[in-house]
Amino acid sequence: MPVDMPLEERVEIPAALLRWYDAHARALPWRSPPGAPAPAAYRVWLSEVMLQQTTVAAVKSYFEAFTTRWPTVEALAAADEAEVMSAWAGLGYYARARNMLACARAVMRDHGGCFPDTETELRALPGIGAYTAAAVAAIAFGRRAVVVDANVERVVARLFAVEEALPAAKAVLHALADSITPPTRAGDFAQAMMDLGATLCSPRKPACALCPLQAPCAARALGTAERFPIKAATKARPRRFGTVFWVERDGHVLLVTRESKGLLGGMRALPTGPWQDEAPGLADAPLGGDWRIGATEVSHVFTHFALDLAIARLRVEKGCTEKPAGEWWPIQRLDTAGLPTVFAKAARKVLEDRNG
Structure with a gap:
């Protein structure tokens, strides 16, 4: 069970945190400074x-x-999918x-080019889950x-010394975050x-002495902040x-476009x-x-599995009549093909071995 923090301490948390934020907010290209008009919903969402x-x-x-x-969002909705993926x-x-x-196109088609301003409507858009909907609703x-997010989970887990382990603790952490979220300046508070989680309340060696929430923090009082x-x-x-197949012909390498569904779907890649x-x-x-x-x-390590790829190589002569599916891409411009990381790694290996 989390620590039962007195109501008067919970009430003080937003004010203390916002005073700190007004002085120490990170300057990020998608943000507005504290006190400035909110950024466009498109920039927040993106x-x-x-x-x-x-x-x-x-x-x-x-x-x-x-x-x-x-x-x-209008410009993005009109963009070519291959260019976006690249x-x-x-x-x-x-x-x-x-x-x-898909979301950009839905905003144009169903909302006249304007993002809706409620969590419920935002969640109905493609690819927008609970977290993103809440972030856009609050910040924009x-x-x-x-x-x-993960940073907020860490801050809340320490504030209340939550003993339940993640991911099972997500519902508890959300409820506790709800208990300290103020009715105003919700975007700045988020x-x-x-x-706070990204700078002071870091995973290792949190800077508790500098933290604006050190007084009510249960984990700090226990002396075990890093445990949470x-x-x-x-x-x-x-x-x-x-x-992975490297097929080379006359200074070009064969690339294919992966099926639109599935891992790395729609991306240009090596066969x-x-x-x-x-x-x-x-x-x-x-x-x-x-x-x-x-x-x-x-x-290469993906979210759910690790992958080991052998590299098979073939040089095709100009007179070869077999025409494989795909496109011949200039090797000297391979860095412009927009290859996913795993295939970019394979290409670098081939070129390093050839030039070594």
Whole structure:
């Protein structure tokens, strides 16, 4: 059970946190400073989609590139899907990009180009879950909404010394966050909680002496702040094996577009065979020939499994009449193809081995 914090202490938390936020808010490209008009819902939504399971440092350059190229939801909705997926390459979790484009088009089609301002309506849009809906409602529209990301979970778990382990504790943490969310400045409060978790209330060695909430914090009083939040033991990821095919012809490499559904759907990629429990060899090779599988492998970790890819190589002569599905991409411009990270790794390995 969490610590039963007295009501008078809970009431003081928003004021203390907002005073700290007014002085120490992070300057981020998708934010407005404390006291300034709220940022456009498009920018809030886009940043929140990008930030899902991705660091702020990694997102900044992508956000600025996207908002330069597609400055409004209308512009994004009209964008070519292949161009959007290519621009997203490297951020990972590619279903987010597909849902993002579907959401932009739904906003244009069903809401006249304006994001709705309630959590219920926002959740009805493609790819918007409870957290993103709450963040957009609070930050862009000033609605009182309970915004709980991983940083907020950590702050709340420590404030109340929550003994229940994550992920089972999520409902308890949300309820406790609700109990301290103020009726006004909900957007600033949400961002203040995020900033506190990202800067002072860090996973390791939290700066409790500098924290604006040190007085009511139960974990600090116990001297065990680093112990929270408690997390259930994680299971080892299963490992899969596959082969990625490098087909080269006259300074070009064969690329394919993956099926729109599934992992890395709709992305431009190197051809690959099945990913399974045992090495598949040359299964599903894009064309016949004298393939050579070298000792070099590429490893990549996805959310639910780890992948080891062997690299098979083939050089095709100009006179070859077999025409594999895909497109021939100039090797010297391969960095412009927007390959997902796992295939970009494989391409680098091939080029390093060839140039080494």
